[in-house]
Amino acid sequence: MQKENNRIVWLDLTRIFAAIAVVLIHVTLRSYTVQPFSTAWGIIDFYQLFPRWAVPVFLMISGTFFLHPQKDISSKKTYTHYLPHILFIYLAWSFFYTLLLWSLNYIQHALKPWDWYLAHFLQGHYHLWFFSVLAVLYALTPLLRKWIFILSAKQYAAVLGTCLLTAVVWLGFTQADWQWKRLFPFTCGYLVYFLAGHFFASFSLSAKIKWTVYGAGILSFLGAVFVSCKLALENRFAVVLPPLALPTFFISAAVFLFLKNNLESLNWGVRLRKSIIYTGRLTLGVYLIHPLILTVFEHLGWFSGRYLGAEAVFWIPLQTGLIAGLSFALTALLHAVPLLRKYLL
Numbered sequence: 001m002q003k004e005n006n007r008i009v010w011l012d013l014t015r016i017f018a019a020i021a022v023v024l025i026h027v028t029l030r031s032y033t034v035q036p037f038s039t040a041w042g043i044i045d046f047y048q049l050f051p052r053w054a055v056p057v058f059l060m061i062s063g064t065f066f067l068h069p070q071k072d073i074s075s076k077k078t079y080t081h082y083l084p085h086i087l088f089i090y091l092a093w094s095f096f097y098t099l100l101l102w103s104l105n106y107i108q109h110a111l112k113p114w115d116w117y118l119a120h121f122l123q124g125h126y127h128l129w130f131f132s133v134l135a136v137l138y139a140l141t142p143l144l145r146k147w148i149f150i151l152s153a154k155q156y157a158a159v160l161g162t163c164l165l166t167a168v169v170w171l172g173f174t175q176a177d178w179q180w181k182r183l184f185p186f187t188c189g190y191l192v193y194f195l196a197g198h199f200f201a202s203f204s205l206s207a208k209i210k211w212t213v214y215g216a217g218i219l220s221f222l223g224a225v226f227v228s229c230k231l232a233l234e235n236r237f238a239v240v241l242p243p244l245a246l247p248t249f250f251i252s253a254a255v256f257l258f259l260k261n262n263l264e265s266l267n268w269g270v271r272l273r274k275s276i277i278y279t280g281r282l283t284l285g286v287y288l289i290h291p292l293i294l295t296v297f298e299h300l301g302w303f304s305g306r307y308l309g310a311e312a313v314f315w316i317p318l319q320t321g322l323i324a325g326l327s328f329a330l331t332a333l334l335h336a337v338p339l340l341r342k343y344l345l
Contacts, residue, residue, distance in 0.1 A: 074142075
């Protein structure tokens, strides 16, 4: 693996892809105001389904790092550094976004009751749920590190397979629509992504297993397209691939494994490698900041998210690129301030 300052290049590049995919999700979700089965609807539906692997892949990257046997991550370091840091990020940015919404409501003379803002602060802005999940996974890390290091590849695969089987059986007994139910509702939850990231990054898999994972991901995506069309016929809209849906796991696993297999062995030039590593460091800030730019654009009337036809195929990537680019630029400016870089980014 090519590293610089303990950074793994293919993981940084995967972070960059995932950060842009998160922006794409939030851009397209603001665009669902068109007639089902219109040209614009088909384009928007594809764009909102395609990047659903983004947050699960972020969790897989965290699992790759925190569960790596050569990483110096002690219980003390976890509970005195990593966990407090992620909780502080959650609270600080939740306060910022609550203050932002209060300010915009004040300007618009549409203030809400004070308990609404308190609830928003405690629950976090719509994208901050990711950090509450990370906090739980960080808290479990010392226990996981003692357990997983004694497992062979086959035993590890058996654990993940048992989790998947549990989910399938549960969905069968509840007769639930597969797109609604959570992955492993009473067992692993988001933990499976954490473990899967370490598994795929640490063990050498046969070509047969890799193609099985890819096939499951492709079939899951096609199934999601079918369900989305079915819901449109019923005049319903829903997020077909939430993070804890079973098909989302297969899609995310396929994307993560594909990127690992195709990026890990590449030879990067010195300058390009440094650029990737630097940009990878900015992805946490991009995740945190991009809703700010989206909110400001909407407030100024620069972003409507409404399309009439085929122009959506161009405008959605352009808007995504603009929001992501500004998010990276703003994060880079904040990243240059040591105090902000240390505590908030």
